[in-house]
Amino acid sequence: MKALAKYGAVALMMAAMAGCGDKGGTDKATKANEAAAAMTIGFSQIGSESGWRAAETKLAKLEAEKRGINLKVSDAQQQQANQIKAIRSFIAQGVDAILLAPVISSGWDEVLGEAKAANIPVVLLDRQIDTADPSLYLSAVTSDTVEEGRVAGRWLVEKLAGRDCRVVEIQGTIGASLVANRKKGFEEGISSAGNVQIVRTQSGEFTRAKGKEVMEGFIKAEAPGSICAVYAHNDDMMIGAIQAMKEAGLKPGSEILAVSIDAVPDIFKAMADGDANATVELTPDMASRAYDLLAAYNKDGTVPPKWVQTPSTLYLPDTAAAEYERRKDLY
Amino acid sequence: MSGWFMAARSRLILLALVLLANVAVAPGFLELRLVEGRLFGGIIDILNRGAPVILLAIGMAPVIATRGIDLSVGAIMAIAGAVAAASVNAGHAWPVAVLAALGTGLVCGLWNGVLVTIFRLQPIVATLILMVAGRGIAQMITEGRVLTFTDDGLAGVSSATLLGLPLPVLIALAAAMITGLLVRATALGLFIEAVGTSPRAARLAGVPAPGILIGVYVWSGLMAALAGLIAAADIRGADANNAGLWLELDAILAVVIGGTSLYGGRFSISLSVLGAVILQGMRTCILRAGLPPELNLLLMALVIALVLVVQSPACQPAIARLTTRLRRRGAA
Numbered sequence: 270m271k272a273l274a275k276y277g278a279v280a281l282m283m284a285a286m287a288g289c290g291d292k293g294g295t296d297k298a299t300k301a302n303e304a305a306a307a308m309t310i311g312f313s314q315i316g317s318e319s320g321w322r323a324a325e326t327k328l329a330k331l332e333a334e335k336r337g338i339n340l341k342v343s344d345a346q347q348q349q350a351n352q353i354k355a356i357r358s359f360i361a362q363g364v365d366a367i368l369l370a371p372v373i374s375s376g377w378d379e380v381l382g383e384a385k386a387a388n389i390p391v392v393l394l395d396r397q398i399d400t401a402d403p404s405l406y407l408s409a410v411t412s413d414t415v416e417e418g419r420v421a422g423r424w425l426v427e428k429l430a431g432r433d434c435r436v437v438e439i440q441g442t443i444g445a446s447l448v449a450n451r452k453k454g455f456e457e458g459i460s461s462a463g464n465v466q467i468v469r470t471q472s473g474e475f476t477r478a479k480g481k482e483v484m485e486g487f488i489k490a491e492a493p494g495s496i497c498a499v500y501a502h503n504d505d506m507m508i509g510a511i512q513a514m515k516e517a518g519l520k521p522g523s524e525i526l527a528v529s530i531d532a533v534p535d536i537f538k539a540m541a542d543g544d545a546n547a548t549v550e551l552t553p554d555m556a557s558r559a560y561d562l563l564a565a566y567n568k569d570g571t572v573p574p575k576w577v578q579t580p581s582t583l584y585l586p587d588t589a590a591a592e593y594e595r596r597k598d599l600y
Numbered sequence: 601m602s603g604w605f606m607a608a609r610s611r612l613i614l615l616a617l618v619l620l621a622n623v624a625v626a627p628g629f630l631e632l633r634l635v636e637g638r639l640f641g642g643i644i645d646i647l648n649r650g651a652p653v654i655l656l657a658i659g660m661a662p663v664i665a666t667r668g669i670d671l672s673v674g675a676i677m678a679i680a681g682a683v684a685a686a687s688v689n690a691g692h693a694w695p696v697a698v699l700a701a702l703g704t705g706l707v708c709g710l711w712n713g714v715l716v717t718i719f720r721l722q723p724i725v726a727t728l729i730l731m732v733a734g735r736g737i738a739q740m741i742t743e744g745r746v747l748t749f750t751d752d753g754l755a756g757v758s759s760a761t762l763l764g765l766p767l768p769v770l771i772a773l774a775a776a777m778i779t780g781l782l783v784r785a786t787a788l789g790l791f792i793e794a795v796g797t798s799p800r801a802a803r804l805a806g807v808p809a810p811g812i813l814i815g816v817y818v819w820s821g822l823m824a825a826l827a828g829l830i831a832a833a834d835i836r837g838a839d840a841n842n843a844g845l846w847l848e849l850d851a852i853l854a855v856v857i858g859g860t861s862l863y864g865g866r867f868s869i870s871l872s873v874l875g876a877v878i879l880q881g882m883r884t885c886i887l888r889a890g891l892p893p894e895l896n897l898l899l900m901a902l903v904i905a906l907v908l909v910v911q912s913p914a915c916q917p918a919i920a921r922l923t924t925r926l927r928r929r930g931a932a
Contacts, residue, residue, distance in 0.1 A: 318841060320745045443894055472893035476842040477746065477835040482649060486887040489645070490626055505746065509835055516759065535748060600745065 308567065309339040311359030312368040312394075312556070313352045316344055320533055320600035321553055325395065327599055329368070329556035336560055349373055353380045360387045366563045368556060369406075370394040381405035390566060392559040397576075407566065408573040410558045412551050414450035415457070417581045420549045421528045422458015424583055425498055426465055428526060428546070434462075434497040437487045438470040439480050439510060441502040448472075451502045451530060468496075473506040480506025484513035498526035504536035504548055511544045522546055532584055534596040540589035550582045553599070604870065610911055610919060611857065611874045618881035619643075625889045638761045642884070644769065650880030651768035652677070652827035652844070654873050656851035657858070658772075658779050659823030661872040662816040664855050666796040667864030668716060668723035670817060673851060675734025676708045676824035677844030681832030682741035685749050694753030702825050708734065709821020713814035727817075731848065738840035748837035758833035768830045772873075775823060780869045789867075792816060796864025854879055857907055878907070 310333065317323045326342060333340035341364070343355035349372050359367050360383055367389055371377060377398050384391050385405055393409035400406075425434070438455070441448040452470075459465045469487050473480035480501060487496060499514075499521070501507035507529035514521040521527050522544045529536060532550035539545040562573040584592060605612070622629045622642055629642035647654075656673045663670045680701040687697035708730060715726035741747075749755075760767040783789030794802035795809050803809045827847070832838045852862075857875030860867040886899050909915060 317744045323744055440893055443896070469890055470893065471887055472896065474842075477837065477839055478831060478842065481835060483887060485645070485649075486884070489642075490888045490890065512835065535746070 307337065307339070308365045308563070309341070309362075310366045310368060310560075310563070311355070311362070311364040312340055312342045313355040313359070313370065314342055314344055315352075315370050315372045316347045318347065321531065321551070324553035324596075324599045325370070325555060328554045332554070332557040332560060336564075338560060345372060347372055349376060356380050356384060356391075360384055360389060363387075364389060365567070367391045368394050368559055370555075371396050371398050374399045378402065378405065390563065392563060394555045394559060403575060408559075408562055408575060408577055410555050410562075410577045410579065413578045413581060414447050415454040416578070417530045417549045417551060418451040418454020418456075419458040420454075420581045420583050421451075421500060421530060421547070422455040422460075424458075424547050424549075425500070425526065425528055426459055426462045429462070429465060429497075431462075431464075432497075433464040434466075434526075435468045435491070435495055436465060436498045436500055437484075437491070437496055438467050439473040439483050439499065439501040439506045440470055441472070441475045441506075443472050448502055455500055467500075473501065473509065475503050475506060477505050477509035477512075480509030481513045482509075484510035485517070488513065488517045488519070496525055498528065501527075501529040504529045504531040504533045507545060507548075508535055508539060511539055515544070532582075532592075532596075534593055534600050537584070537589045537593035537596065540584070540586040541593060543586065546586065548584050550580075550584060552579045552582070555579060607859070607868065608871055608874060609923065610916075611859075611871060611878065614857075614907060614910075615874060615878050615881065618878055618885065622646075622881060622885045622888070625885055634764065637764060638766070639764045644766065646877060646880050646884050647769040647772065648766045649884065650876055651772040652830050653847055653850045653854060653880060654772040654876040655775055655823045655827040655830075656820075656847055657854035657872040657876040658775050658869055659820030660848075660851040661855045661858065661860055661867045661869055662779075662783065662792050663723070663820050664796075664852070664860050664862060665792050665864055665867035666813055666816055667862075668796075668813070668816070669727065669852065669862070670712060670820045670824075671724065671727040671848050672708065672712060672730035672734055673820060673824040673827070674844035674846060674848045675731050675738070676705055676821055677828030677831055677847065678738035678838070678840050679708065679734050679741070680705050680825035680828030681838040681843045682738040682747060682840050684754060684829055684832055685747040685838035686741050688749045688751040688754050689747065694751050694756075697751070697754055698757065698829060701829050702822060705821040705823075705825020705828070706818055707821070708824070709818035710814065712821065713817035716817060717810045717813040735840060738838070738843070742838050742840045744840070746835075746837045746839045750836070754829075755833050755836050757829050758831075768834075771826060771830065775826065776869055776873050779819070783869065788812075793865055793867065796867075850879060851876070853904065857904075857911070859911065879904075 312329055314326050315322060330340055345351035345355060352372060356367060357380065367384055369391055371393060378400055381391055382405060390407040392407055395411050397409050397411060440452060471483045473483045499510055501510055507527055511521045511527060514525055519525055527545040528547045530549045530551060532548045536545055536548045558577055562577065565571040566573065632639055632641040660670055683704045684697040684701040687700045688694055712727050712730060715721045716723050758768055762770055783792065791807045791812050794807050795812050799809055828844060831843045854875035855872045857878060858868055858871035860872060882900060882903055886896055
């Protein structure tokens with residue numbers, strides 16, 4: 270009986286860990302890249318902890334199919350050890366290139382050294398690594414997280430057109446470099462207007478529930494009608510904050526301006542409903558840029574820049590309904 | 601009742617201090633206003649926000665009294681929320697979704713109880729299994745996304761008002777009263793404490809120890825499912841990655857602040873609830889204080905350390921002396 274319990278537990282855990290395999294889209298080679306054709310690329314993905322991450326994997330598969338690339342995706346379940354194992358197995362299989370979305374920033378030197386020794390170029394996706402030897406990877410394709418904040422800040426200043434504004438900020442999880450950058454960028458973005466200032470800032474830990482709780486606190490702590498805008502480091506916290514504002518009888522989107530970052534489908538729904546004003550996209554389409562630069566590198570040895578930044582595009586309510594339709598199955 | 605006040609003394613003082621701190625941060629915090637048949641005010645906010653942890657603490661206290669622990673409650677919250685959201689999205693009526701979530705909580709609790717009671721796994725290990733795997737189960741149900749729903753009935757679990765109070769507050773109070781009655785109006789509480797003090801002696805004295813043990817885990821699972829329903833209704837979505845994350849630790853802390861020893865034996869539902877309210881009061885105060893968010897955890901840690909030191913056996917005699925002196929002065 271004891272053994273039975275043990276197996277039951279193991280089975281449960283395995284069931285829990287088994288990811289759901291996605292089948293990529295079937296739309297074929299619209300702009301197949303000749304040089305990239307027949308390339309085999311290994312992609313060590315962190316996991317599927319968020320809708321964004323799932324979209325990144327889905328787009329990587331979709332774009333690979335378009336280009337005729339044979340993509341092998343390995344899901345690391347949030348463990349660096351699994352990523353290292355995956356990279357070693359990619360090297361053993363003799364892939365043409367490796368994409369790595371590193372779960373943490375340190376501890377990659379040894380395994381990337383092995384890839385380098387095997388002459389396999391490595392491109393980092395959406396996160397940088399700490400290493401003393403930048404020759405260990407060909408390039409890193411990530412967003413510019415400071416710029417994301419800047420775009421949000423500049424939008425707010427422009428929207429206000431000179432009006433005074435007391436902004437409340439809902440930060441992500443304290444300690445993440447992303448949070449420091451999105452904060453810094455926003456502060457830079459609003460610095461041109463002396464009358465726009467952050468009056469309160471608190472951490473919503475990137476979740477809807479905490480975003481809502483923090484916003485409730487802001488509403489209670491500030492004099493009625495004195496909050497003019499909310500800036501949230503991600504859309505999920507903003508969605509929570511929107512609920513808090515509505516439950517307090519306020520009108521987000523008009524009475525209180527709402528700007529956040531990420532561009533996940535649900536914020537487009539909120540924008541279409543008039544509850545949010547703007548979002549800055551953190552594009553999940555990281556892989557296609559990596560494919561392009563790998564194709565160029567393979568073709569004539571064009572060495573790409575060490576850091577390729579994806580654009581931080583601003584989205585407004587006018588395109589929200591269409592964007593929601595475009596994204597809802599991706600995430 | 602005066603016995604209860606004696607036992608609750610230090611916690612009531614703590615609660616008063618926490619509320620004072622809140623008043624210092626936001627004057628008018630204690631004001632209660634009736635707007636459109638609903639009470640508004642700082643105390644209501646604390647109870648409303650604190651409802652999930654209050655529920656978890658109500659379930660956790662009897663478990664800890666049996667010298668056990670339930671680390672899986674946060675994960676059960678996530679599963680219950682996911683089940684509820686998935687049910688309404690599949691077209692079921694909200695009462696069905698609520699029942700499905702509660703049933704899930706019962707099953708999870710039963711799983712824990714059976715592992716602990718029949719297979720004699722140590723509670724910390726037995727419930728760790730579900731703590732780790734449970735979040736995975738919830739993620740499978742939601743496919744890793746925040747599973748949003750638009751069903752107003754289910755959302756009402758968090759936003760509805762009854763008798764002038766937000767529903768989560770009423771649910772938490774009702775759960776506390778029912779649990780309190782179950783354990784104190786019957787011999788159940790004594791049985792639980794007997795099992796925690798000495799399982800062998802309890803068995804020899806005719807206490808149905810296995811049934812009691814399974815029962816406390818099932819109850820804990822049920823309370824966690826209720827908390828999970830409130831959390832999902834609050835954001836109108838099931839967030840498998842974050843719902844109830846680390847709340848098992850808050851619940852344990854609330855029970856400990858309520859004076860229940862992790863070595864089992866005596867426990868109190870009402871004091872555990874008080875512990876949870878104190879914790880939420882501190883959190884609300886810190887969130888509204890306007891201090892740099894980097895200080896949140898540090899402040900919580902310092903205050904909790906202070907609370908536990910004040911309640912420690914080493915400090916209790918001094919506090920007792922102080923209160924008797926104050927009382928004498930009051931009488932004179």
